[in-house]
Amino acid sequence: MFFRMIRGAFVRQKGKMLMIALTIALGASLATAMLNVMLDVGDKINQELKTYGANITVVPKSSSVLNNLYEVEGGEEAQEAFLREDELGKIKTIFWAFNIVDFAPFIDTTADLDSGEEVRLVGTWFNHHLDLPTGEMLDTGVANLRTWWDISDGVWLDEQAESDPNAAMIGAMVARREGVGAGDTLHVKTRYGEADLKVVGVFDAGSDEDEEIYAPMDLVQALSDTDGYLTSIEVSALTTPDNELAIKAAKDPSALSVSQYETWYCTAYVSSICYQIQEVITDSVASPVRQVADSEGAILEKTEFLMVLITILSLVGSGLGICNLVTASVMERSNEIGLLKAIGAKDSAISGIVLTEIVLTGIVGAVIGYFVGFGFAQIIGHTVFGSSIEMKAMVIPIVAMLTVAVTLAGSIPAIRMLLRLRPAEVLHGR
Amino acid sequence: MSLLELKSISKIYGDLHALDNVSLKVEKGEWVAIMGPSGSGKSTMMNIIGCMDKPTSGQVLLDGVDISKESDRNLTAIRRDKIGLIFQQFHLVNYLTALENVMVAQYYHSVPDEAEAMEALRRVGLADRAKHLPSQLSGGEQQRVCIARALINYPELILADEPTGNLDEANENIVLEIFRQLHAEGTTLVVVTHDPEVGEVAQRTVVLEYGKITREIHNESFEAKTAPALAEARN
Ligand SMILES: Nc1ncnc2c1ncn2[C@@H]1O[C@H](COP(=O)(O)OP(=O)(O)OP(=O)(O)O)[C@@H](O)[C@H]1O
Ligand SMILES: [Mg+2]
Numbered sequence: 264m265f266f267r268m269i270r271g272a273f274v275r276q277k278g279k280m281l282m283i284a285l286t287i288a289l290g291a292s293l294a295t296a297m298l299n300v301m302l303d304v305g306d307k308i309n310q311e312l313k314t315y316g317a318n319i320t321v322v323p324k325s326s327s328v329l330n331n332l333y334e335v336e337g338g339e340e341a342q343e344a345f346l347r348e349d350e351l352g353k354i355k356t357i358f359w360a361f362n363i364v365d366f367a368p369f370i371d372t373t374a375d376l377d378s379g380e381e382v383r384l385v386g387t388w389f390n391h392h393l394d395l396p397t398g399e400m401l402d403t404g405v406a407n408l409r410t411w412w413d414i415s416d417g418v419w420l421d422e423q424a425e426s427d428p429n430a431a432m433i434g435a436m437v438a439r440r441e442g443v444g445a446g447d448t449l450h451v452k453t454r455y456g457e458a459d460l461k462v463v464g465v466f467d468a469g470s471d472e473d474e475e476i477y478a479p480m481d482l483v484q485a486l487s488d489t490d491g492y493l494t495s496i497e498v499s500a501l502t503t504p505d506n507e508l509a510i511k512a513a514k515d516p517s518a519l520s521v522s523q524y525e526t527w528y529c530t531a532y533v534s535s536i537c538y539q540i541q542e543v544i545t546d547s548v549a550s551p552v553r554q555v556a557d558s559e560g561a562i563l564e565k566t567e568f569l570m571v572l573i574t575i576l577s578l579v580g581s582g583l584g585i586c587n588l589v590t591a592s593v594m595e596r597s598n599e600i601g602l603l604k605a606i607g608a609k610d611s612a613i614s615g616i617v618l619t620e621i622v623l624t625g626i627v628g629a630v631i632g633y634f635v636g637f638g639f640a641q642i643i644g645h646t647v648f649g650s651s652i653e654m655k656a657m658v659i660p661i662v663a664m665l666t667v668a669v670t671l672a673g674s675i676p677a678i679r680m681l682l683r684l685r686p687a688e689v690l691h692g693r
Numbered sequence: 694m695s696l697l698e699l700k701s702i703s704k705i706y707g708d709l710h711a712l713d714n715v716s717l718k719v720e721k722g723e724w725v726a727i728m729g730p731s732g733s734g735k736s737t738m739m740n741i742i743g744c745m746d747k748p749t750s751g752q753v754l755l756d757g758v759d760i761s762k763e764s765d766r767n768l769t770a771i772r773r774d775k776i777g778l779i780f781q782q783f784h785l786v787n788y789l790t791a792l793e794n795v796m797v798a799q800y801y802h803s804v805p806d807e808a809e810a811m812e813a814l815r816r817v818g819l820a821d822r823a824k825h826l827p828s829q830l831s832g833g834e835q836q837r838v839c840i841a842r843a844l845i846n847y848p849e850l851i852l853a854d855e856p857t858g859n860l861d862e863a864n865e866n867i868v869l870e871i872f873r874q875l876h877a878e879g880t881t882l883v884v885v886t887h888d889p890e891v892g893e894v895a896q897r898t899v900v901l902e903y904g905k906i907t908r909e910i911h912n913e914s915f916e917a918k919t920a921p922a923l924a925e926a927r928n
Contacts, residue, residue: 264793264800271788602784605745606842607773607801609766687745690780691736691854 265616272620276592283588283621284628290581291632291666295658296639297570297577302655303644319537321346321496321549345492346547348480353543354498355395358528359536365407366498367391370480372487374451382437383475384451386483389420389432405477408497409468417445417464420477428482431460434473438465451476455488498540498549502533504561509534578669585673589621593677600681601689610682617681618674625670633662694757696721696849696881697742702751702761704737704904711737712748713904721849724872724882726892729901735885738901739854742883743776744768756849773802777843781855783835785827791838792823795845802846813841817871833864840871844880851875853884857891869894 273280323344346368354366367388374384388404395401406419420432433441433449443449449460460478467473484490505513512519512527513534519527527535537549593600603613637654644652697719704712711734719725727735740746741753744760745768753761760771772778785794795810814823817837827835836856843851853872857865869891872882876896884895892898893912900908 264796264805267789267793268786268797271786275788598784599786602786603797603801604769605743605772605778605784606798607769609769609801612801685745687740687743690745690782690784691740 265619268616269619269623272596272616273623276595279588279592279595280620280624283585283592283624284631286581286584286588287625287628287666287670288632288635289584290577290669291629291662292636292639293577294574294665295633295636295662296643297574298658298661299637299640299652299655300643301567301570302658303640303652318502318533318552319498319500319540319549320552321498321540321544321547322494324546324548344546345489345494346496346544348484348491348493350544351493351496352393352395354496354540355393355399355401356397357536357539357543359500359531359539360397362501362531362536364499364501365403366496367404367408368480368493369495369497370483370487370489370493372453372483372489374453374476374486376437376441376452377450378441380440382451384453384483384486385475385477386480386487387477388480389422389477391480392423408499409466409472412466412468412472414464415467417462420463420479422479425463427461428479429458429461430463431476431478431482432464432466433460433462433476435465435467436473437476438462449476451486453486456486458482458486496544496547498536500533500536501531501563502536503531504564505532505534508532512538578665582669582673585621585670586676589617589674589677590680593617593681597684597689600684601686604684605686605690613681614678617678618671621670621674622667625666629663629666632666633659636662695719695754696723696756697883698752698754699738699742700752700754702741702748702753704734704741704746705749710904712741714751715901715904715906717899717906719850719881719883721881722876722879724876724896725884726895726898727883727885727901728887728889728892728898730887733901734904735887735901736854737904739852739883739885742850743778743852744772774846775849777846777848777851779836779839779843779851779853779856781858783827783832783839783859785835785838785842787827790824790826791819791830791834791841794827794838795842798842798845810841810845813845814838816844816874817841818867831864833860833867836860836864836868837871840868844875848880850881850883853882855886856884857886857888865891 323346325344348368351366351368354360354363357363370386372384372386373381375381390402390406391404393401393403402423404422415435416438417432420430431449433443438444441449443462445462445464447462449462451458451460460476484492508519508523508527509530509532512523512532516524516527516538528538529535533551537551540549541547600613604610640652644650695718697717699715699717701714701716702712703710703714715734715738727738729735737746741748741761742755744755744763748761751761752759755771755775758771760768763771786797789797791814792807792810795813796805796807799805799810811820811823814820817840819834819837819841822830822834827838830838836859840856843853857868860868865888872884873894876882882895884891886892896912898910898912899906900910
């Protein structure tokens with residue numbers, strides 16, 4: 264009987280039920296799209312923003328002082344301070360290790376070319392495989408930190424596949440001046456040795472780096488007699504935008520109270536991440552590349568805020584729509600409802616019928632909405648981020664819960680009306 | 694003990710006394726007609742007896758229970774268990790068939806029983822219309838479905854408000870025959886009408902005017918027998 268009544272109501276109120284389903288579908292689709300994008304957007308925006316490079320640089324303490332005081336440009340004579348290569352892995356052991364997305368060590372020296380030109384020779388990781396002390400694995404290096412490099416000839420140096428220890432990538436200016444390209448050999452000579460570099464790729468960075476040569480870490484360390492040492496580390500970390508506390512802490516962490524210190528230390532401010540890096544890398548100074556670090560967190564936060572806002576507004580919108588439609592539907596049926604009450608149906612029984620109808624409609628709407636919303640997410644993914652959005656399983660229960668909540672909330676006024684309805688008032692045509 | 698007893702009930706809307714200090718007793722098995730001009734308070738009285746409204750003052754005893762102070766929830770239960778309602782505008786659920794409309798009342802009372810519902814339709818001469826929707830039935834047939842629905846749970850009291858108000862003469866007679874038969878079976882009937890013909894067939898007629906009972910007429914020639922009209926309708 265219950266089902267006959269529900270079915271009857273559906274058949275009779277096809278139009279209205281369809282409208283309710285569509286309203287719910289609209290809300291659910293926007294919620295699905297936004298949640299999917301939002302849960303995926305961290306990675307997406309991150310990928311976008313990483314094109315701006317690292318947001319933290321780590322240099323040896325004395326070099327930092329010298330650089331700051333005299334603005335000395337990395338001449339070997341001026342400074343003999345280095346970071347220790349064996350401490351690199353510790354960067355992934357700090358409190359905010361999870362926020363460290365990429366990092367790469369650098370060692371640099373000057374080398375002479377056969378043409379008599381002097382170039383900067385930089386040793387680094389390209390896509391270095393790292394087994395962390397924590398048991399995790401990580402592939403990191405300039406391939407991730409210099410995504411904007413345009414490889415005009417050859418390919419990116421693949422450290423893990425390349426067998427030649429002398430493989431190198433050269434800047435576009437060097438390549439042009441020396442007349443070499445991918446596959447050619449370039450002879451370099453330093454104070455401590457010489458090598459025939461095998462050019463695997465020529466890059467166009469649009470900056471001073473076009474004048475430089477990038478080679479594997481070990482090779483450059485050997486050529487500069489700095490085995491086990493580094494001149495700098497670049498780190499790309501996800502950060503929280505600074506607030507007053509972060510600014511105060513950045514000036515002097517020891518000025519904080521214990522609880523302020525805890526809060527600061529346990530928040531992913533760029534200053535606290537820098538501080539934690541300094542704790543694990545001996546005699547180092549980690550400093551933010553300020554603007555990028557800020558905007559990265561801020562954009563992420565603003566985008567998420569925007570999406571939460573759209574989700575809430577769309578749910579409120581569909582809640583109001585549902586409210587209208589359900590109220591209209593109950594009003595249209597006030598005679599029938601009055602009659603059912605008159606022949607002995609309890610309020611709960613009638614509310615049960617109406618709610619079952621709405622929830623069934625809601626489920627249909629939510630399922631349609633979920634798939635449409637997933638489509639929206641893909642459109643957003645492709646137009647905004649140029650890649651597809653991953654289907655996050657956790658979106659399904661969230662959307663289901665939100666739709667049920669919104670549908671039920673939207674039905675409250677109608678149910679209240681239904682409960683207030685007195686059979687005597689409708690049955691005698693008053 | 695009377696099945697129904699109104700003890701000086703009043704229903705006041707603002708300063709309008711829709712019912713003004715009305716007292717009335719209805720015995721088990723009685724057939725009472727309530728008559729009176731429009732606005733005299735007939736429907737108001739029906740609603741109070743039918744547990745759909747409460748008096749402003751006074752007591753209503755149904756089967757010895759005072760229903761004037763019950764909660765809405767209990768009133769629904771009392772109505773469901775003791776009263777069968779018939780309305781002037783029929784009031785059927787229009788997406789359910791005649792049979793299903795009868796079964797709805799069973800459903801809210803206890804459990805739907807198709808055979809029993811079918812039997813109720815047969816009683817009102819509608820066995821062959823069981824699968825029709827209300828829109829496919831004539832007014833008279835719709836009212837008979839309502840009567841079948843009112844009967845289905847064996848109520849102690851059948852309350853009808855202008856049951857023949859929207860019917861032609863032939864259908865009116867069929868309905869009256871059914872009432873006559875119900876009466877013969879011992880069902881208590883309270884029928885509101887302003888049609889003298891409908892009033893006359895009752896055992897007793899109570900006349901309401903301006904919310905007060907002004908007259909009571911006992912029908913001397915009353916006889917409870919099944920007239921040919923119903924027998925015809927059943928075949
Ligand atoms: N809910 C209400 N609010 C205010 N006044 C009401 C209400 N219900 C009924 N009345 C008034 O009470 C009086 C009696 O109404 P009632 O419906 O009982 O009359 P009736 O005898 O059934 O008339 P009719 O024969 O036209 O159906 C009328 O004057 C009516 O306007
Ligand atoms: Mg009336």
